[in-house]
Amino acid sequence: MFNTQKDSIIIFIICIVILLVLFCTFIITLIYKYQKRQIAYYKDLEELKAFHENTLLQSQLEMQEETFQYISREIHDNIGQKLTLAKLYLNTLNHDDSTTTIKKVDSSLDLISAAIADLSNISRSVSTDLIEQNGLVKVIELEVEKLQQCGMYTVNFSVEGTEVFLDTNREVVVFRIVQEAMNNIVKHSGATAINIRLIYLGGHLTMQVQDNGKGFDPGEKKAGSGLTNIQKRTTHLRGNASIISNKKGTSIIIKIPINENIPT
Amino acid sequence: MTIYNIMIWFQWCCMLLSFIFSIRTINNNSIPSYMRGFYIYSLLALCLCSLSVINLLTGHINFHYLVIIQKLSLIFHYSFLSYFIYGTFTNRKVKLFFTPIFFSFLCLILISLVDNLYEIDTFHTNAITNLALVFYCLIYYYQLFNKPPVEILLEEPSFWMVSGLFLSLTITVPINSLRHFLINHISEDFNFEIVSISVFAYGTMHLFFVKAYLCSIHKKIVS
Numbered sequence: 203m204f205n206t207q208k209d210s211i212i213i214f215i216i217c218i219v220i221l222l223v224l225f226c227t228f229i230i231t232l233i234y235k236y237q238k239r240q241i242a243y244y245k246d247l248e249e250l251k252a253f254h255e256n257t258l259l260q261s262q263l264e265m266q267e268e269t270f271q272y273i274s275r276e277i278h279d280n281i282g283q284k285l286t287l288a289k290l291y292l293n294t295l296n297h298d299d300s301t302t303t304i305k306k307v308d309s310s311l312d313l314i315s316a317a318i319a320d321l322s323n324i325s326r327s328v329s330t331d332l333i334e335q336n337g338l339v340k341v342i343e344l345e346v347e348k349l350q351q352c353g354m355y356t357v358n359f360s361v362e363g364t365e366v367f368l369d370t371n372r373e374v375v376v377f378r379i380v381q382e383a384m385n386n387i388v389k390h391s392g393a394t395a396i397n398i399r400l401i402y403l404g405g406h407l408t409m410q411v412q413d414n415g416k417g418f419d420p421g422e423k424k425a426g427s428g429l430t431n432i433q434k435r436t437t438h439l440r441g442n443a444s445i446i447s448n449k450k451g452t453s454i455i456i457k458i459p460i461n462e463n464i465p466t
Numbered sequence: 467m468t469i470y471n472i473m474i475w476f477q478w479c480c481m482l483l484s485f486i487f488s489i490r491t492i493n494n495n496s497i498p499s500y501m502r503g504f505y506i507y508s509l510l511a512l513c514l515c516s517l518s519v520i521n522l523l524t525g526h527i528n529f530h531y532l533v534i535i536q537k538l539s540l541i542f543h544y545s546f547l548s549y550f551i552y553g554t555f556t557n558r559k560v561k562l563f564f565t566p567i568f569f570s571f572l573c574l575i576l577i578s579l580v581d582n583l584y585e586i587d588t589f590h591t592n593a594i595t596n597l598a599l600v601f602y603c604l605i606y607y608y609q610l611f612n613k614p615p616v617e618i619l620l621e622e623p624s625f626w627m628v629s630g631l632f633l634s635l636t637i638t639v640p641i642n643s644l645r646h647f648l649i650n651h652i653s654e655d656f657n658f659e660i661v662s663i664s665v666f667a668y669g670t671m672h673l674f675f676v677k678a679y680l681c682s683i684h685k686k687i688v689s
Contacts, residue, residue: 214469214659218666225633232607233619240615 363402391415500553630674
């Protein structure tokens with residue numbers, strides 16, 4: 203069939219060209235499909251990132267709003283009341299009756315001192331300076347002491363593992379979670395004993411706040427409660443939160459990675 | 467000079483080039499893990515091709531020795547390239563399924579070798595070996611589309627390696643399988659043209675390897 207060498211060369215070249223064209227078509231199609239997929243993938247990734255950032259921003263705003271509400275409530279219900287009462291005492295001073303006047307001035311002084319102390323407490327609880335200076339463990343200890351001083355609860359606080367100082371922003375969020383959990387216990391649980399554990403282990407910080415209160419049905423709780431805030435804050439820290447509750451009490455467990463920064 | 471001779475020289479040049487570039491990857495810990503040790507394959511391929519070249523020039527090499535070496539090299543060719551493709555897999559399930567498939571094909575290859583122990587031609591064994599490797603290449607492509615995409619595919623060494631393999635194997639599988647048929651039904655003279663196509667495919671495969679070596683070295687410099 204192939205009598206001359208020239209024929210065989212032509213046949214050979216034709217075969218090679220056909221094979222190479224086929225292969226090039228295959229590779230070009232492959233690369234085209236791959237790039238198409240790559241574009242779609244990065245688009246999805248961007249959308250996901252934007253959604254995540256949006257959620258973070260929203261939770262940050264909610265946290266901020268909540269802090270403002272707390273300050274406003276404290277000023278209105280507590281400090282405002284004390285100062286109003288002090289003003290009332292001072293307005294009703296009768297200079298002719300020195301005994302009553304002295305009593306009223308003393309009471310006003312006490313009320314103003316209490317208002318100053320409350321203001322200082324508010325400032326301390328919302329300020330990050332204390333956490334920055336003392337670290338998370340110390341501020342939780344102070345919070346525990348404060349709760350114990352009221353004499354209604356037995357609070358046990360323990361730290362396991364070597365304490366790792368997180369970024370201040372992260373420590374503040376963890377502290378807010380503790381405050382929220384303790385606030386919930388005081389407001390709703392009717393508990394007498396509280397157990398707080400901080401565990402630094404394997405690159406993660408696990409925090410458990412447990413009480414012996416009446417518990418609740420997690421399914422019945424509506425969004426906007428303190429528990430939702432805990433969930434949001436934990437998500438903000440790129441961690442996960444689990445809330446277990448029954449008639450014997452409630453346990454809130456959060457687990458967050460230690461070496462990860464959060465947007466400020 | 468016949469087409470076959472030209473192609474043998476072309477293949478030898480490609481393999482030499484591939485080996486030269488592979489030297490730069492020796493003791494280089496920055497290159498991808500699946501590329502480590504690949505220079506051994508390039509070196510052995512060059513040695514085997516050099517034997518063919520020497521045989522072409524002098525005709526003094528014992529033909530039976532060449533056949534034995536060729537048969538042994540088939541097992542090495544299959545095992546080495548399978549191991550390389552296995553190294554590029556990231557999916558756990560794929561890795562799990564790969565092992566039994568690898569050994570099944572290895573058994574088939576060994577059976578085919580033993581069956582044709584006294585035969586000079588190794589086309590059928592070649593066809594089975596290359597078919598198995600084509601199958602692994604297809605798994606690689608499948609996986610490529612089922613994992614998060616790499617930034618630039620054309621700078622991915624594994625892509626060039628597997629593409630080179632895929633090119634040469636898809637050409638050699640039908641050639642090796644249908645070689646007897648083609649020779650018997652078309653022309654006996656066609657034998658050398660068929661072999662030349664296979665030789666050209668192997669040579670081109672090594673050019674793809676050169677590109678893969680360049681990509682891995684470039685990747686190292688960039689990082």
